[in-house]
Amino acid sequence: MLVEKTPATLCEIRTxxxxxxxxxxxxxxxxxxxxxxxxxxxxxxxxxxxxxxEARALWEASEIVADIQDAYDLAAA
Structure with a gap:
């Protein structure tokens, strides 16, 4: 199942x-x-x-970032 990503600016993604x-x-x-x-x-x-x-936070941080990457696409300028 292909889910369309939500467009967001770099600033919105950073936030x-x-x-x-x-x-x-x-x-x-x-x-x-x-x-x-x-x-x-x-x-x-x-x-x-x-x-x-921190080494003990690497896995969690990577998972959090991956989830956000799956949800957002950079909006066209």
């Missing part, structure tokens, strides 16, 4: 990632950047670069 990470106690200190990327065959056009994360 959503930030708030999602803040809800998890292990992920509150994660430092990240959201960056636009070229569109691929999979349709991915943005990514999250995690710059700082």
């Amino acid at each position: 959503r990632v930030y708030h999602a990470l803040q809800r998890h106690p292990l992920c509150r200190q994660v430092k990240f950047d959201v960056m636009q990327t070229p569109r691929s065959r999979r349709g991915v056009n943005w990514t999250v670069n995690i710059r700082a994360v």
Whole structure:
């Protein structure tokens, strides 16, 4: 089943990632950047670069980011 992603700006995606990470106690200190990327065959056009994360929070932060990537597509400028 293919679900259409919700369009969002980079700023909106940053905000959503930030708030999602803040809800998890292990992920509150994660430092990240959201960056636009070229569109691929999979349709991915943005990514999250995690710059700082505690080892025990890596799995949770990765899962949170993956869930957001599954839900949002970068809105056309």
